[in-house]
Amino acid sequence: MTAVAQPARQTAPATPASHRKRQRSLSWLALPALLFFVIFAVVPLVGVLALSFTSWDGLGAIHFSGLVSWRAVLSDPGLPHALWVTFLIMVLSWLFQTPMSILLGVFIAGQQRYRGFLSVFFFIPLLLSSAAIAVTYKALLDPNFGLGAGLHTSWLAQDWLGNGKLALGVVVFIVSWQFIPFHSLIYQGAVRQIPRSMYEAAQLDGAGRMRQFFSITLPQLKNTMITSSTLMVVGSLTFFDLIFVLTAGGPADATRSLALDMYRQGFQANLMGQASAIALILVLIGLILALLLRRIGGRDRTGSQLEGA
Amino acid sequence: VEISVEAKNMPLTSVSRRRFLELVGIGVPVAAALAACSSSGPSQAGAGGGSGGNTGGGGGGAASYWFLNGQPQQKIREDAVKAFNAKNPNSTISYTEFQNDAYKTKIKAAIGAGKAPTIIWGWGGGGLRSYVQDGVVEDLTDWFKQNSAVKSRLFPSSFGAATINGKIYAMPCETVQPIILFYNKTVFDNANLQPPKTWEDILALVPKFKAKNISPISLGGQSLWTNMMWLEFLFDRIGGPDVFGAVFNGEKNAWSNPDSIRALTECQKLIKAGGFVHGFASITADSNADQALLYTGRAAMMLHGSWTYASMKADGGDFVKGGHLGWMNFPSVSGGKGDPSDTVGNPGQYLSISSKSSDDAKTTAKKFFQTGVLQDAEVKGWIETGGVPIVKSAASQLSSSADADFLKFVYDVSSNAKVFAQSWDQALSPTAAATLLDTIGKLFALAITPQQYASTMNAMIGK
Numbered sequence: 001m002t003a004v005a006q007p008a009r010q011t012a013p014a015t016p017a018s019h020r021k022r023q024r025s026l027s028w029l030a031l032p033a034l035l036f037f038v039i040f041a042v043v044p045l046v047g048v049l050a051l052s053f054t055s056w057d058g059l060g061a062i063h064f065s066g067l068v069s070w071r072a073v074l075s076d077p078g079l080p081h082a083l084w085v086t087f088l089i090m091v092l093s094w095l096f097q098t099p100m101s102i103l104l105g106v107f108i109a110g111q112q113r114y115r116g117f118l119s120v121f122f123f124i125p126l127l128l129s130s131a132a133i134a135v136t137y138k139a140l141l142d143p144n145f146g147l148g149a150g151l152h153t154s155w156l157a158q159d160w161l162g163n164g165k166l167a168l169g170v171v172v173f174i175v176s177w178q179f180i181p182f183h184s185l186i187y188q189g190a191v192r193q194i195p196r197s198m199y200e201a202a203q204l205d206g207a208g209r210m211r212q213f214f215s216i217t218l219p220q221l222k223n224t225m226i227t228s229s230t231l232m233v234v235g236s237l238t239f240f241d242l243i244f245v246l247t248a249g250g251p252a253d254a255t256r257s258l259a260l261d262m263y264r265q266g267f268q269a270n271l272m273g274q275a276s277a278i279a280l281i282l283v284l285i286g287l288i289l290a291l292l293l294r295r296i297g298g299r300d301r302t303g304s305q306l307e308g309a
Numbered sequence: 310v311e312i313s314v315e316a317k318n319m320p321l322t323s324v325s326r327r328r329f330l331e332l333v334g335i336g337v338p339v340a341a342a343l344a345a346c347s348s349s350g351p352s353q354a355g356a357g358g359g360s361g362g363n364t365g366g367g368g369g370g371a372a373s374y375w376f377l378n379g380q381p382q383q384k385i386r387e388d389a390v391k392a393f394n395a396k397n398p399n400s401t402i403s404y405t406e407f408q409n410d411a412y413k414t415k416i417k418a419a420i421g422a423g424k425a426p427t428i429i430w431g432w433g434g435g436g437l438r439s440y441v442q443d444g445v446v447e448d449l450t451d452w453f454k455q456n457s458a459v460k461s462r463l464f465p466s467s468f469g470a471a472t473i474n475g476k477i478y479a480m481p482c483e484t485v486q487p488i489i490l491f492y493n494k495t496v497f498d499n500a501n502l503q504p505p506k507t508w509e510d511i512l513a514l515v516p517k518f519k520a521k522n523i524s525p526i527s528l529g530g531q532s533l534w535t536n537m538m539w540l541e542f543l544f545d546r547i548g549g550p551d552v553f554g555a556v557f558n559g560e561k562n563a564w565s566n567p568d569s570i571r572a573l574t575e576c577q578k579l580i581k582a583g584g585f586v587h588g589f590a591s592i593t594a595d596s597n598a599d600q601a602l603l604y605t606g607r608a609a610m611m612l613h614g615s616w617t618y619a620s621m622k623a624d625g626g627d628f629v630k631g632g633h634l635g636w637m638n639f640p641s642v643s644g645g646k647g648d649p650s651d652t653v654g655n656p657g658q659y660l661s662i663s664s665k666s667s668d669d670a671k672t673t674a675k676k677f678f679q680t681g682v683l684q685d686a687e688v689k690g691w692i693e694t695g696g697v698p699i700v701k702s703a704a705s706q707l708s709s710s711a712d713a714d715f716l717k718f719v720y721d722v723s724s725n726a727k728v729f730a731q732s733w734d735q736a737l738s739p740t741a742a743a744t745l746l747d748t749i750g751k752l753f754a755l756a757i758t759p760q761q762y763a764s765t766m767n768a769m770i771g772k
Binding site: 057058059060061138141142143144145159160162163164167247248253265267268269270271 | 421442588589591596598601602742744
């Protein structure tokens, strides 16, 4: 799972003057984080930017080659396809994960003991590594030795990972299966933060359960939804391990997303310049999407989430 | 060409961190750090208490050696080094073991960062060519001239993939691994069918096995190089070795040769007829599921490397020992120009010396080539796993092995082959090989026509 650091929004400070003073004196606290960010994020990013204007096979000398790598990447018919696959995975997994996570999150936010018991099971996928999940699903979905063949049920014995369209669907399903618990957890916390008094007031006004869900719970989850969607959308750009083990981008190139294309260009075809160019495209798309989602969240500043507003 | 999937276990951290962690793998300044980290993962050992040995110096000519793990080969490689170290306490070799795919990435990063081990294990061919072009491996031509005994005891065919532009850059080692058409004798007997003698027989067998609900041919198609083996043989049998030779030599539009188009068309004919097992595009060769299909009798035939004999013997219960496994060289195609004795595969494995190593380390490595590689114990070890070591003297030892029939077959195929071609993906440059495998995947998915295959690959010629 991936996350974008979202600065916590400042709530109105009680005594603005003294607060500001203290903030200034404490800004050095950000130094260690900043240092790490520069060493592990900014420096490699600049390195990749520089590499994208070179030809390098990863072994010998690095030759400056201007726009050769960029031209090769942008004229490669594989790029629009990889963009499309990445986009499909992003949208489909968002569409699948968001409603499921909200429903599960609302469900496990209840205080009943059986819900706590069930939520333990819901969280199991979160504890497994992507590679382990991929290996397990690959075995279960094997057309000859998998679940379908073992149980002699023909609808389960599809060529799940060998048929392009099915394979993409399977990838989306498994990705969602893996990350729904995480997002449910976020929604659970958010639901528990909604003041009880709102529901009590709604009940007095005669609102039913459905009405309460759509008029109170969902609007109150707006900020959480934006956070969770940012994580999902930006995270889905970089899905690599699961797809790599599951289908290796295949069959043919049906599940080859940008991240897999980058790996193939860099580490299989030894074209580090082109891989760097793809990496920069990925970074750009990720940044644009994250900013866009923050915009959506920030526009409606009047819609307060505070109790009694 | 054994390819295994490395379990990528990426940490679950923030997007920026992870995004950049991946980028780090590409960044120049960090490549050195990567290489330095790489030895922490895999197991490391050295008789003389040698360190990773990246410097290659110190300790009286200590050298380092990286190779692949995975039994039974791993133990044989370890034992050879241990035996050498026991005899040479002052110039020992420390070794580090890697998983197949992890190794391919790490050796690249290490060489790029100037931190290569003294002895680099490899497959020869196109990969070695890229090392040579970047000047990272030692030219061994003169050394082999001075030590002709080292060269003359090995199969001459094994030196082809070690020779770049007429110079030798690697010491051939280990075993010869031709690609063989395996079949399940019991399945053929039960179906009252005869093993194929021609390509046309194979095509004719397809509907007959399908009618009996048996997959005609097992294939681990997700690995792609498995698909490639079918093309390698069809190209050779239909057009002879010159068709791919033209590609290798960088001739323009070499893939558009009519024989090339015919081979690609014949291959798609087999795919369209349903010759390959249901779902082959999602089966990986690393899982050995393709072999399991053959030895469980669900598939009748399988084209695969000779190394699968050992694993089918280990995993297949009575299959190999009970004599149910049949084998043959790939049959001829009617009207084809190729010699039916030709074969394809790995003519050997290869050891190169990093040119960045210290002179002491290089001396130790050469001593290892001379007195440590393919000594009697190692030769015996390879034969026990069902492999044919590339030393001429091994021939006499094969007949006393429990697998004498198979070993003799492999020996005969290898030594009688008019042409022992190297696997295409190893012969071509890594850049061309990546596109080759990609395009073969599309050809087998019937997503492109033979003509589209040819035009895509023509664009890669010389790259």
